[in-house]
Amino acid sequence: MSEGRPVLIDADVMLGRHPRRDVGGGTVPELLAAMDRVGVAEAVVGSMTSWLHDPARGNRELLGLVAGQPRLRPCWVMLPDTCGETGSATGFADAAVEAGVAAVRAFPREHNYDLASADTAAMLDAIASVRLPLLVDAGQTTWRTVETLALAHPGLRIVVGGVGYRMLRQIAGVLDRTDHVSIGLADLSSHRGLEWLATRFGAGRLVFGTGAPYRDPAEAVTRLMWSELGEAEVAAVGAGNLRRLLRREVRAA
Amino acid sequence: MNELTTALWARRPQQATRIVDAHAHAGPYSVFFIPDPDPAGMIEVMDRCGVAHAVLSSHLAIQLDAAQGNAATAAVVDRAPDRFTGYLTVNPWQDPVAELGRWGDDPRFGGVKLHPDLHEYPLTGARYAPVWEYAELTGRPVLTHTFSGSPYNDLPMVDEIAGRHPRATILAGHSGVTPLGIDASIEVAERHERVILEVCGSFNTGADIARMVRRLGAHRVVYGSDFPFIDLRMSLGRILFSDLSDDDRAAVLGGTITALLGKPEA
Numbered sequence: 001m002s003e004g005r006p007v008l009i010d011a012d013v014m015l016g017r018h019p020r021r022d023v024g025g026g027t028v029p030e031l032l033a034a035m036d037r038v039g040v041a042e043a044v045v046g047s048m049t050s051w052l053h054d055p056a057r058g059n060r061e062l063l064g065l066v067a068g069q070p071r072l073r074p075c076w077v078m079l080p081d082t083c084g085e086t087g088s089a090t091g092f093a094d095a096a097v098e099a100g101v102a103a104v105r106a107f108p109r110e111h112n113y114d115l116a117s118a119d120t121a122a123m124l125d126a127i128a129s130v131r132l133p134l135l136v137d138a139g140q141t142t143w144r145t146v147e148t149l150a151l152a153h154p155g156l157r158i159v160v161g162g163v164g165y166r167m168l169r170q171i172a173g174v175l176d177r178t179d180h181v182s183i184g185l186a187d188l189s190s191h192r193g194l195e196w197l198a199t200r201f202g203a204g205r206l207v208f209g210t211g212a213p214y215r216d217p218a219e220a221v222t223r224l225m226w227s228e229l230g231e232a233e234v235a236a237v238g239a240g241n242l243r244r245l246l247r248r249e250v251r252a253a
Numbered sequence: 254m255n256e257l258t259t260a261l262w263a264r265r266p267q268q269a270t271r272i273v274d275a276h277a278h279a280g281p282y283s284v285f286f287i288p289d290p291d292p293a294g295m296i297e298v299m300d301r302c303g304v305a306h307a308v309l310s311s312h313l314a315i316q317l318d319a320a321q322g323n324a325a326t327a328a329v330v331d332r333a334p335d336r337f338t339g340y341l342t343v344n345p346w347q348d349p350v351a352e353l354g355r356w357g358d359d360p361r362f363g364g365v366k367l368h369p370d371l372h373e374y375p376l377t378g379a380r381y382a383p384v385w386e387y388a389e390l391t392g393r394p395v396l397t398h399t400f401s402g403s404p405y406n407d408l409p410m411v412d413e414i415a416g417r418h419p420r421a422t423i424l425a426g427h428s429g430v431t432p433l434g435i436d437a438s439i440e441v442a443e444r445h446e447r448v449i450l451e452v453c454g455s456f457n458t459g460a461d462i463a464r465m466v467r468r469l470g471a472h473r474v475v476y477g478s479d480f481p482f483i484d485l486r487m488s489l490g491r492i493l494f495s496d497l498s499d500d501d502r503a504a505v506l507g508g509t510i511t512a513l514l515g516k517p518e519a
Binding site (some may be wrong): 005021169192194195218228234 | 261262265284285287288289290294295297298301302322432455456457458459460477480481482483484485486487488489490491493494
């Protein structure tokens, strides 16, 4: 990374192939090359297998893929513990901590569960108790659900990504009424939306992410670097805010 | 690193290339909130990045009223003629002949904008006939919205209309949007030399754009952003970092659309 450049840590990356778009092989070397191409230093990375096939297997395999990769930290995919697919809620959270998992991602729409129902309460409590942030794309849930979650689990830090360009009315309401909901930069594409959100809610509510490889990471990099934010805000959005979210505290016994 | 990405990392406007945005709008849009959608705010974003010029149709024209909206587009160009050129919007339900008659020779407009999806009317429909006649007569480009799978502006309809009107220059807006649409748009453009691919949208990538250039040449691919519908920087970034030669990148970013807008009458 060149001296003087803002550090970028990508909270929204996947390894693996995608069944409905040519994203290449989805390998670690390909991801690292893509990060180098657009100047991303580090990434919190999930698994296409966890998303699009088998969360338990994908989570397990992901640890092997990122082992020995100092620029990559794993992100597991959660399910409700109703069927025991990823173990009990506390078992999942403890295993995640033990494995060095940095964050947890949810796909409630595609995995067919309600993120704000009693089915997921134990899992979300367990994730919050070990202070792992929850990442979810806007297309996987509703803003009402995000708000319900934030109010029901006040210790849970939630990052909503993939918000597109049509959602500022809903985003503004939820950010107004909650404290621990942040917005990811992957496809945060409202005209001047990044600046508007930073002005209204503070740059601390914004977290860099690209959505790669499904999305071109150049979008988010260019959006942030040519933004109208000041240098300190760019540093916070590019890396500082995510580092703060990833800073875990030891769970009280 | 190219000169544009060097400027990006320095967080200063690029000056290496004359960038022309071939797909822009202006003004508010009821479906969602747009911070600062007016031309002054658009120029601020253009200046932030080093975008010289944009070709636009007002949101009023495409969303509600072509007559009022075309007047709004002309007014935007009047206020900043060095920064903006207009697309004359034709809504098939709102007297296309009158709009073409009123604005067709006006130098503030450089081409025609069609949005079949918004107007729920097929690109191949008879109400658009005056547009194709105008396009073939003047050589001015027609930017049409395209979207893979749409009943109104899917790529096979671009294929059909380009076959019917081989002298019309058609900018395929968004290049079909989806991965499937992007593939289809390339295939249509390979069959029709006056079909030009415009690359804004929510799913395009720099790899897709590089593939378009490899298959068609940079003289057949143009940068557009859709701003202020979508932020200008999203589409721009894909091209900045794409695997293109400097010459091809410059053509996609501005050279190709500039040549098309300056095209002499056929």
